Amino acid sequence: MSAAPVLERPAVEPHQDPALAGRDDVRPTGKRLGPGRRRRLAWLLGPSALLLLWTAGSATGLLDPRILSEPWTVVATAGELLADGRLQENLAISAQRALLGLFFGTLVGAVLALLAGLSRVGEALIDGPVQIKRAIPGLALIPLLILWFGIDETMKVLTITLGVFVPVYLQTHAALRGIDLRYVELAQTVGLSRAGFIRRVVLPGALPGFFLGLRFAVTGAWVSLVVVEQINATSGIGYMMELARTYGQTNIIVLGLAVYGILGLLSDGTVRFIERKALLWQRTLAG
Amino acid sequence: MATHVGGLTRTAPPISGSAASADSRAAVSVRGLIRSFGPKGVLNGVDLDIAPGEFVALLGPSGCGKSTLLRALAGLDHDVRGSGVITVPDRVSVVFQDSRLLPWDTVLGNVTLGLREHDAEARSRRALAEVGLAGREKSWPHELSGGEQQRVALARSLVREPQLLLADEPFGALDALTRIRMHGLLQDLVAAHRPAVLLVTHDVDEAIALAHRIVVLDSGRVATVRTVSPDVGSTADAAGHEALRRDLLAALGVVPASGAQPTTPAEPAAVGH
Ligand SMILES: Nc1ncnc2c1ncn2[C@@H]1O[C@H](COP(=O)(O)OP(=O)(O)O)[C@@H](O)[C@H]1O
Ligand SMILES: [Mg+2]
Numbered sequence: 001m002s003a004a005p006v007l008e009r010p011a012v013e014p015h016q017d018p019a020l021a022g023r024d025d026v027r028p029t030g031k032r033l034g035p036g037r038r039r040r041l042a043w044l045l046g047p048s049a050l051l052l053l054w055t056a057g058s059a060t061g062l063l064d065p066r067i068l069s070e071p072w073t074v075v076a077t078a079g080e081l082l083a084d085g086r087l088q089e090n091l092a093i094s095a096q097r098a099l100l101g102l103f104f105g106t107l108v109g110a111v112l113a114l115l116a117g118l119s120r121v122g123e124a125l126i127d128g129p130v131q132i133k134r135a136i137p138g139l140a141l142i143p144l145l146i147l148w149f150g151i152d153e154t155m156k157v158l159t160i161t162l163g164v165f166v167p168v169y170l171q172t173h174a175a176l177r178g179i180d181l182r183y184v185e186l187a188q189t190v191g192l193s194r195a196g197f198i199r200r201v202v203l204p205g206a207l208p209g210f211f212l213g214l215r216f217a218v219t220g221a222w223v224s225l226v227v228v229e230q231i232n233a234t235s236g237i238g239y240m241m242e243l244a245r246t247y248g249q250t251n252i253i254v255l256g257l258a259v260y261g262i263l264g265l266l267s268d269g270t271v272r273f274i275e276r277k278a279l280l281w282q283r284t285l286a287g
Numbered sequence: 288m289a290t291h292v293g294g295l296t297r298t299a300p301p302i303s304g305s306a307a308s309a310d311s312r313a314a315v316s317v318r319g320l321i322r323s324f325g326p327k328g329v330l331n332g333v334d335l336d337i338a339p340g341e342f343v344a345l346l347g348p349s350g351c352g353k354s355t356l357l358r359a360l361a362g363l364d365h366d367v368r369g370s371g372v373i374t375v376p377d378r379v380s381v382v383f384q385d386s387r388l389l390p391w392d393t394v395l396g397n398v399t400l401g402l403r404e405h406d407a408e409a410r411s412r413r414a415l416a417e418v419g420l421a422g423r424e425k426s427w428p429h430e431l432s433g434g435e436q437q438r439v440a441l442a443r444s445l446v447r448e449p450q451l452l453l454a455d456e457p458f459g460a461l462d463a464l465t466r467i468r469m470h471g472l473l474q475d476l477v478a479a480h481r482p483a484v485l486l487v488t489h490d491v492d493e494a495i496a497l498a499h500r501i502v503v504l505d506s507g508r509v510a511t512v513r514t515v516s517p518d519v520g521s522t523a524d525a526a527g528h529e530a531l532r533r534d535l536l537a538a539l540g541v542v543p544a545s546g547a548q549p550t551t552p553a554e555p556a557a558v559g560h
Contacts, residue, residue: 182387185363189381190401190443200400204391281391281427 047265069251074258077251086240091259094225094236097153098263101160102221108161109168109217110210116169117176118202130169138163138220139227146232156228163224167216175209176202208282211275218267222260313374314339314451314483315360320371322355322364329355330369331507339450342477342484344498346491348539351504353487357381357455360485375451380444380482382454386436388428388443395424398443414446415439417479418472434465438472445480452482456489470496491535495520495528503538511538 051071057063058070065073081087112130115122142159149155179202187197229238237256244252315337322330329352337343347353358364359373361381388397398411415421418438428436437457444452457473458466474497477484488494494501495515503511518524519531 182383182385183389186383186387186389187401188363189361189379190447192401196401200392200396201389204389207391279391281429283429 043269066250069254073251074255077255081252081255087255087259090235090237090240094229094238095263097156097228097236098160098221098225100157101224102164102217104157105161105164105217105221106168106214109165109213110172112165113169113172113176113206113210114198114202117173117206118198127173130166133162134166134170138224142228142231151232156225156233159228160221160224163220164217167220168210168213171209171213171216172206173209175212176206178209179205208279211271211279215268215271215275218271219264222264222267226260313337314341314376315485316372316374317356317360318372320356320359320369320373322352322359322367322369322371324367328507330359330371333371333504333507333509335502335509337451337483337485339483340481342486342497342499344494344501345485345487345504346489346494346501346535346539347504349489352507353504354455356504357453357485357487360451361453376449376483378447378449379451379453380447380449382437382440382444382452382457384456384459386428386433386440388436388439390428392428393424394420394426394428394431394439397428397439398446400443402446411442411446414442417445417476418442434461434469437461437469441473441476445476445482448480449482452477452484454484455487457486458493459489466493473497491532491539494535495531501535503535505538511535 054063054068055071058065058068058072063070069077078087112126116126116130117123138159141162145155145159149158183201183205184197187201192200225236226238229236230242233239233242237259241253241256244250244256313336315335317333317335320330320333320335321328333356335343335356345353345356355364355367359367359369359371360375361379362375363381388394389400392400394415395408395411398414399407402411404410412421412424415424418441420435420438420442423431423435428439431439437460440457458469461469470493486494486497498515498520501511501513501515502509503513505511513531513534515531516524516527519527522528
């Protein structure tokens, strides 16, 4: 057929390559079922929309400032608290608790998952207790932890650790168990040692699950942090908010919420960034 | 080599020149191999020898136990019931039907997998060049075509300088054109490295083109053995090639297609023993 094909739709995207600029690019565009290419900073869209709604609500008077402070009041409050140093101080102590708990929880979860995934004895010993721990809400343990460790930092970090290790364990263990048996056979035929097998097959194969668990863990760490700081603390963002509640300072409460929200968003973004770099080999819908 | 359930895998004595008898010179020796899944026997006493450097093709209908035999030689059937004595050399490489590349490792990483020598990387690069993939070392497996992936798998198995190469329908998933190219490549590689080869295939033409000897498996035993002379293999002897082809198709219980028959009508020969 010599006639040019009649296209109902034009080409989707113009050439990016200057060497090809000006050339014809007419292609039939099949219906794309995937979400398309990634766009930078696109993740900011949802949070920005939320911020916009809040501002609009306050500006039009739909939101009573006694119920929810205006965004500009919160910004001003943040300025004041930064100026007298209270915000940085409390943020630093909160971040330290969250990161310590995250670190220990991730370590414990990953190590337990490896032990349970690589040996039958390990699985028999570890998996049951973890499932039991999973069934007990982390917050229900707080009274016991206070009895054992008092109300100092140990108890707070431990509470976060206990909340963090479960999702890391569960996801890593599931990914480990899901490694294709064909790769295990391959490892045997190329004569990999046990250590080589773990390094070249098990760890990379379990990495996607580990990162999924880590994302749950990060969120969980902030949740646990809020609880321990509001129940029993004399410092930290949660304590700052709890204090504000007794004085009816809505603006500080909302500021605390905003700080938690920003921290959560940033930490999740960080994990996702590392995940994308570490899992370059994956071809998924996420892109 | 591991000793596995119901069978025994021993390492062959080093091949020394003239003094060795014909039997102990074999790269592979299988005696009375029995394997079964549940009550059903799959292999019912297989005897097979492969000489060093010999290329043997294993033919048989689907489900007759070809893979079971190959996996037994590779020591991959830990949990399968059976008995028999298997002797294989020290260095055995396996090529599977799927290229079985680790998706999270680069092409080069896949070839070096399990190598302990200090020059593993240089050797792997040479092996990749040998299969025509120089320059693709840093690619991810999913960036390669099916034929290229299988060439990486060949490089991975040959970089170990195996004394025995086990290949289970390595070209089964490839298109016809790529398969013909891979036949040429495999012949060159085998000529250069001289391993003994056991190639499992269901393709009679592939078996004739590549093998020195063809073994047909039937009812869990070696039913037919045919040697392939170089002239027949290269189709220089067209009549001999056609006769062998019909012979093998008959042994497999397949009546040759009428289109492939120039003069004489097909005479389904009894499956020989
Ligand atoms: N892991 C297994 N569990 C149960 N049956 C199996 C297993 N592997 C193979 N079989 C059976 O053994 C027989 C031979 O299989 P196989 O050696 O794979 O045949 P093929 O000649 O096609 O390679 C088949 O009937 C198959 O169903
Ligand atoms: Mg098979």
